[in-house]
Amino acid sequence: MSKDKKDDAPATITDTTTTSADTAISQTTTNTDTTFKDGTYTIDDSYQSPGGNEPIKTSITIKDGIVTDTSVKQDPNNDESAQHQADFATEFKSKVIGKAISGLSISRISGASLTTDAFNDALDQIRTKAQA
Amino acid sequence: MTHSIKSEPKPRPSTITFEAIGTQWSVDIYDFVSSTDLHDLKKLIIARINEFDVVYSRFRDDSVVSQMANAAGTYALPRDARQLLDIYSELYDLTDGAMTPLIGQTLSDAGYDKNYSFVTKKVKPAAKWPEIAHYKDKEITLAEPALLDFGAAGKGYLVDIICDLLDEYGLRQFCVNASGDMVYRTNTADGLNVALEHPTDPMLAVGVATIQNQSICGSSGRLRAWSNFTHIIDGRTAVSPTHIASLWVVAKDALLSDALCTALYFVSPEKLQSTYLFEYAIIKEDFTVDHSPGFPAKFFTT
Numbered sequence: 001m002s003k004d005k006k007d008d009a010p011a012t013i014t015d016t017t018t019t020s021a022d023t024a025i026s027q028t029t030t031n032t033d034t035t036f037k038d039g040t041y042t043i044d045d046s047y048q049s050p051g052g053n054e055p056i057k058t059s060i061t062i063k064d065g066i067v068t069d070t071s072v073k074q075d076p077n078n079d080e081s082a083q084h085q086a087d088f089a090t091e092f093k094s095k096v097i098g099k100a101i102s103g104l105s106i107s108r109i110s111g112a113s114l115t116t117d118a119f120n121d122a123l124d125q126i127r128t129k130a131q132a
Numbered sequence: 133m134t135h136s137i138k139s140e141p142k143p144r145p146s147t148i149t150f151e152a153i154g155t156q157w158s159v160d161i162y163d164f165v166s167s168t169d170l171h172d173l174k175k176l177i178i179a180r181i182n183e184f185d186v187v188y189s190r191f192r193d194d195s196v197v198s199q200m201a202n203a204a205g206t207y208a209l210p211r212d213a214r215q216l217l218d219i220y221s222e223l224y225d226l227t228d229g230a231m232t233p234l235i236g237q238t239l240s241d242a243g244y245d246k247n248y249s250f251v252t253k254k255v256k257p258a259a260k261w262p263e264i265a266h267y268k269d270k271e272i273t274l275a276e277p278a279l280l281d282f283g284a285a286g287k288g289y290l291v292d293i294i295c296d297l298l299d300e301y302g303l304r305q306f307c308v309n310a311s312g313d314m315v316y317r318t319n320t321a322d323g324l325n326v327a328l329e330h331p332t333d334p335m336l337a338v339g340v341a342t343i344q345n346q347s348i349c350g351s352s353g354r355l356r357a358w359s360n361f362t363h364i365i366d367g368r369t370a371v372s373p374t375h376i377a378s379l380w381v382v383a384k385d386a387l388l389s390d391a392l393c394t395a396l397y398f399v400s401p402e403k404l405q406s407t408y409l410f411e412y413a414i415i416k417e418d419f420t421v422d423h424s425p426g427f428p429a430k431f432f433t434t
């Protein structure tokens with residue numbers, strides 16, 4: 001996405017909060033000549049749903065070439081779209097984070113470290129040997 | 133779905149713990165049981181697990197599976213085999229051959245062998261299951277010697293079998309937990325809270341699931357990888373998938389949950405949902421989470 005391509009894009013892209021306009025960062029992707037200034041970029045877009053045309057506004061914030069925040073705002077025209085958009089808005093960027101198991105009120109754990117003792121023990125021994 | 137469920141069952145359960153099939157088991161019983169009952173049950177459970185293991189384990193020389201690895205032919209099967217072989221056959225088809233009992237040889241050659249050597253030999257894709265194996269209720273015929281592996285569903289199935297044993301004993305509220313793959317049965321409103329372990333740090337959880345008269349099983353390769361492999365290998369390519377960090381399945385029984393945990397590495401949840409009723413949560417490689425709307429858990433997210 002580039003602000004220069006405003007005219008070609010089907011959606012309107014607005015740069016709302018450029019904070020340090022002179023910072024130019026090269027991307028590590030194939031588009032090596034594209035740079036992003038720090039700031040929040042917003043796209044007003046719409047899509048065709050079975051219930052009609054639905055607007056959706058997506059923003060990303062870039063700092064030092066990294067996307068630091070994203071948001072989705074929706075103003076759907078019907079309830080079903082509202083539900084789908086709400087689900088999308090809560091799910092689309094969520095990454096799991098860890099919380100200490102010792103601090104949770106649970107009595108069971110499901111996950112990899114517990115699955116098979118024999119397997120894990122053997123692998124641990126081999127790793128220890130490899131490091132020795 | 134979970135909001136009406138109270139947290140953790142009360143009172144404190146009677147617990148039976150033991151090691152079997154290379155893993156730790158914990159059976160918590162919330163019904164009143166005497167110490168004689170507990171002692172009796174422990175013996176029954178261990179005997180039943182051994183009866184299963186001596187057929188299906190590729191890690192013991194005296195098993196039927198070890199005999200099959202040495203010679204083609206027809207082998208007698210116990211009563212419980214049909215259900216296990218049926219789900220493997222269904223999932224073989226649904227995954228276009230990625231998930232197969234014939235992965236045993238590939239796993240072994242990759243280093244996950246009888247001796248847990250983790251020394252990788254020349255690894256080949258698995259042969260085609262329908263060409264090698266034909267089974268009926270009480271017997272299976274192998275067209276050639278084949279090392280079978282029932283690791284993708286065997287443990288879950290055994291959890292179900294132990295639940296049935298407890299049920300026949302007259303028990304109504306219990307949790308059978310084979311190191312994180314478990315079933316919780318209850319005749320109360322209590323749900324059982326289960327921490328969902330972080331893909332790379334066993335001290336952390338990424339969420340808490342609540343189950344009630346359901347099973348939860350999980351799978352993760354991150355902590356269990358060696359050279360280029362995990363315990364999950366695609367039968368078609370002999371390659372371990374890397375796009376999933378951890379996943380969990382909640383379903384009515386553990387045979388299904390456990391089996392689907394492996395199948396989900398190879399096909400979309402939507403494809404499996406057209407055949408089976410289950411809820412899933414998948415933590416992808418980049419730690420984003422994708423779950424079915426009804427997956428009964430709260431995730432800790434950014």
